[in-house]
Structure formats: C-alpha cells, structure tokens
Amino acid sequence: MAVMGRIHSTESFGSVDGPGVRFVVFVQGCRMRCRFCHNADTWDERSGTGRTADEVLSQALRYRPYWGKNGGITISGGEPLLQIDFLLELFQKAKDQGVHTVIDTAGEPFTKEEPWFSKFKALAEMTDLFLVDIKQMDPEKHRKLTGRPNDNILEMIRYLDGVGKPMWIRQVLVPGWTDSPEDLRRERAFLDTLHNVERVEVLPYHTMGAYKWEKLGLTYPLTGVESPAAAGVKAAEEILKTAGGRKG
Numbered sequence: 651m652a653v654m655g656r657i658h659s660t661e662s663f664g665s666v667d668g669p670g671v672r673f674v675v676f677v678q679g680c681r682m683r684c685r686f687c688h689n690a691d692t693w694d695e696r697s698g699t700g701r702t703a704d705e706v707l708s709q710a711l712r713y714r715p716y717w718g719k720n721g722g723i724t725i726s727g728g729e730p731l732l733q734i735d736f737l738l739e740l741f742q743k744a745k746d747q748g749v750h751t752v753i754d755t756a757g758e759p760f761t762k763e764e765p766w767f768s769k770f771k772a773l774a775e776m777t778d779l780f781l782v783d784i785k786q787m788d789p790e791k792h793r794k795l796t797g798r799p800n801d802n803i804l805e806m807i808r809y810l811d812g813v814g815k816p817m818w819i820r821q822v823l824v825p826g827w828t829d830s831p832e833d834l835r836r837e838r839a840f841l842d843t844l845h846n847v848e849r850v851e852v853l854p855y856h857t858m859g860a861y862k863w864e865k866l867g868l869t870y871p872l873t874g875v876e877s878p879a880a881a882g883v884k885a886a887e888e889i890l891k892t893a894g895g896r897k898g
Contacts, residue, residue, distance in 0.1 A: 655706065655736035656698035658691070658728055662713050668752035668779055668818075670720030673710040677736075680729040682758050683797040684785060685871040686824050688859025692728035703740035711747065722750030722778070731759040734769050741776040754781040758798055760806035771813075779848075780810055780817045786828050787836045795827055804840070811844040819847055823878050823886050824855040834889040841890070850892045854878050 656678040661667075664674035676689070678698030687693075710723050723744055730737055730753050741751050753773075761767060774780075784807075785800070786792040792800040810817055819841060823829050841847055856877050863870040878886075 652702040652704065653736045653739050654700040654702060655733055655740070656695065657701045657706065658689075658698050660706075660709065663716065664724060667724040667726055667754055668722070668781060669750075670718050670722065671713075671716050672721050672724045672752065673713050673717075674724045674726055675706060675710075676726050677728045677730050677733050679732045680727055680756075680758075681732070681798065682729070682756055682785075685795055685827070686822060686855055688856070688862070689728070690859065690862045690866055690868065695732065703736065703743050706740060707743050707747070707749075710744075710749075714749075717750075720750070722752065724752040724754055724781075726754035726781075729756060729758060731755050731757070731770070734759075734766065734773060738769060738773055738776075741773065745776050750778050751776060752779045752781060753777050754783075756783045756785065756796075757803035757806040758796075760802045760809075762805075774810065774813065774815055777815070780815060781820060782807055782810075782817055783820050783822070784837060785822065787833050787840060791827070791833070795824075807844070811846050814846055816846050816848050817844075818849040818851065820851045820853055821886070821890060822853045822855055823883060824872070825875055825878050825882065827872075827875075828855075829878060829882055829886060831885070831889060834886055838890055850890050852883055852886045852890060852892055854883050 658676040658678045661674040664672040667674050676692060678692055679695030680693050725737060744751050786795050789800055821828065841850065854877050860870045
C-alpha cells in the first residue's frame with residue numbers, strides 16, 4: 651500500500667533550493683518553533699493534502715524539460731524527515747527515473763535509534779545533496795531560538811559528512827539571535843572539521859512570514875527585529891567563508 655505524504659504546497663520553478671531549476675515540494679509538519687519561522691503554517695503535522703509518491707513524481711516530471719543538467723526535485727517544508735517513509739518511496743521512484751534529489755532539512759528528527767536510523771541511511775543513499783540549516787551553534791541559545799536541542803542535529807551533519815554526502819550549510823542571520831561573531835566563529839570551526847560541505851550560505855532574516863503567525867492566532871515573537879544591515883551580512887559571510895565551503 652502506497653505511503654501518503656502530507657503536502658503543504660509545491661513550487662514548479664524553484665531557483666534557491668539546490669542547483670539548477672527545481673520542482674520543490676513543501677511537506678507539512680515541523681516540531682521546531684523557530685522564532686523567525688516564515689512558514690508557521692507548515693507546523694501542523696495533521697494538515698496538508700494527502701498525496702502518493704506517484705502523484706507527486708508525476709507532477710514534477712511535467713517540468714523536467716526545464717531542469718537542465720543540474721535541476722531536479724527538492725523536498726522542503728516543514729521538516730521533510732518527519733515523513734521519512736514517504737521520502738523513501740518518492741526518492742526510490744525518482745532515482746529510477748534518473749532524477750537529481752535534494753532534501754532541505756533542519757535535522758531535528760535525527761536519531762540513531764532504530765528503525766529510524768536504518769531508514770535514514772537508506773534515504774541518504776538516494777539523496778544527492780542535503781541543504782542543512784544550522785540555526786545556532788550554542789546549545790542554550792539554540793533551545794531558546796527553536797524550542798529544541800541541537801546535539802542530534804550536529805550529529806546528523808557529522809554522520810552525513812562521514813559517509814561522504816554533499817551538503818550546503820545555511821545560516822539565517824537574525825540580529826540579536828544568530829549574528830554574534832563568537833557564535834559564527836564557533837560555527838566556522840565546526841565546519842572546518844567537515845570535508846563535504848560544498849557551499850555555505852548566509853540568509854538575511856526577514857519578516858515576510860509574520861502575517862502567517864497572526865493568521866494562525868499566534869503572537870509573532872520577533873516584532874521589532876529588523877532585517878540585518880548589509881554590513882552585518884557581509885561580516886557574517888566573511889567569518890563563515892561563504893565563497894567556497896570548507897576551504898572558502
């Protein structure tokens with residue numbers, strides 16, 4: 651029996667979620683509560699539209715002529731790893747079609763407990779690239795920012811690096827929360843222990859998703875926090891060496 655995925659929405663011509671032009675699937679459900687989240691409407695794991703892997707792949711393949719040699723499918727969210735059974739089925743079918751696969755994840759569900767870890771290992775083998783968000787390196791600041799610990803997230807990154815899986819690391823720059831030079835240098839030191847980080851990106855914080863909090867009847871926690879100034883973004887990029895991953 652086919653596994654049903656809970657799908658929030660799709661984007662036919664994604665250009666910022668991996669290499670090339672991509673069909674992006676935003677899945678429903680996330681257990682982090684990031685104060686800066688611009689997709690709070692994806693949190694509820696019970697919402698979304700139920701769709702099979704065949705349905706999603708069939709829709710994606712309509713746009714294959716536009717992908718070029720580097721494009722493909724990206725699964726974002728929400729948190730894709732909460733729907734690991736659906737991803738396993740979807741990516742197996744995608745690889746049968748020779749499709750390039752990407753997962754955009756914050757890593758929060760990662761565990762080495764079974765049977766989840768065996769499923770993750772199988773999924774990683776079918777995933778060409780991981781886009782991984784590092785919210786904050788400091789454990790206590792991370793918990794205050796997201797409501798969750800980060801030790802298992804860093805463990806996931808180390809595991810993916812150990813098995814030679816390519817990664818792009820993303821850091822959302824939130825003034826007063828993630829822009830401390832000390833924290834950024836700590837993150838760079840962590841990245842310097844890895845070997846398969848192909849790219850590091852600094853994503854400036856914005857408030858474009860604040861209206862979703864209001865629509866959900868929630869109080870937006872970062873009211874009054876402005877987007878970082880260009881100088882702050884540049885300073886973060888210099889610390890994180892965004893030009894070229896590990897050796898950038």
